[in-house]
Amino acid sequence: MAHFIRSGHGPEDGLLLHCMLANARALDGLTAKLAGDMQMLSMDLPGHGQSEDWDTARDYAEMARDMAVGLLERPAHIVGHSYGGYVALRLAVDHPELVRSLTLIEPVFFAAAKHSDPAAFKTYERSSRAFIGAIAVGDLVSAARAFTADWGDGKPWESMKPDAMDYIIERMPLVAASGASIVKDSGDVFDRLSEIDVPCLLIEGQNSPPVMGAILTALVGQIANTQRVEVEDAGHMAPLTHVPEVAALISAFQEGQPRSSEIS
Structure with a gap:
């Protein structure tokens, strides 16, 4: 496995x-x-x-x-x-x-973060809407661009190799799947x-x-x-x-x- x-x-x-x-x-x-x-x-x-x-x-x-x-x-x-x-x-x-x-x-x-700084948590929630919303409507390319802009290594999306882009795009649904645990503490x-x-x-x-x-x-x-x-x-x-x-x-x-x- x-x-x-x-x-x-x-x-x-x-x-x-x-x-x-x-x-x-x-x-x-x-x-x-x-x-x-x-x-x-x-x-x-x-x-x-x-x-x-x-x-x-x-x-x-x-x-x-x-x-x-x-x-x-x-x-x-x-x-x-x-x-x-x-x-x-x-x-x-x-x-x-x-x-x-x-x-x-x-x-x-x-x-x-909700327990130590609710304002910081709300700021994160607002910024995450771009990639979460794009995932929800199936626009995985836009989701990948938004996600890597917030949580990548600082390099522009366009600078990535095509196979690296494809790898990230294909796995964007996993980002949504993780939300229950890391955002809602399921x-x-x-x-x-x-x-x-x-x-x-x-x-x-x-x-x-x-x-x-x-x-x-x-x-x-x-x-x-x-x-x-x-x-x-x-x-x-x-x-x-x-x-x-x-x-x-x-x-x-x-x-x-x-x-x-x-x-x-």
Whole structure:
């Protein structure tokens, strides 16, 4: 069901979860930098890369969570970017026995922003209407343009290669499918965040939309053992555009954790 890539030779186990509309290869730069820290599995989310397509009869977030659970034979350090960060949170609250630590790089858990900064959440809702509305009427090209303008790496849509455009366009319905979990909190995640008792690193880009800061503020308020750091001059795609900086933050965080061999 779940396609994954093995990498690294470090002493710890890690699972990496990419952002919406990408695939596991998007994190190759990061895994190369973290090779000495962890033995990693980088998983393709449902409907991405070479993983199984989304089963429309299932909740998308639950399918992503279950695919990740199926890869974990023992507790691991979970690193998630964007939607992958939300999936990491689902793992932490639904299967805490499988999580050693959390590294969340701009997790798009928009529902959390409602608790810390309702105005920022409403601004996000207004800006998202462009791509959500286009998806609803089947105009996936316009939806893709609008979505990447808000949540891409800053490059113009026209600069992408045709195959990259097609990949994104075909997967825009997955963006709509994710809304129940990340906007409406259908998984009842927020009220369970206080149950997370593993160390958590929150990474944000200095130039990211204000709603991201609101999300991280809400998470800091709910998760006890949390560090929050900012990547200078970075945006939402920091693990792709600022690989050395993000990798250094994760490595430093990992160095502060007890080794698996030290835990009985």
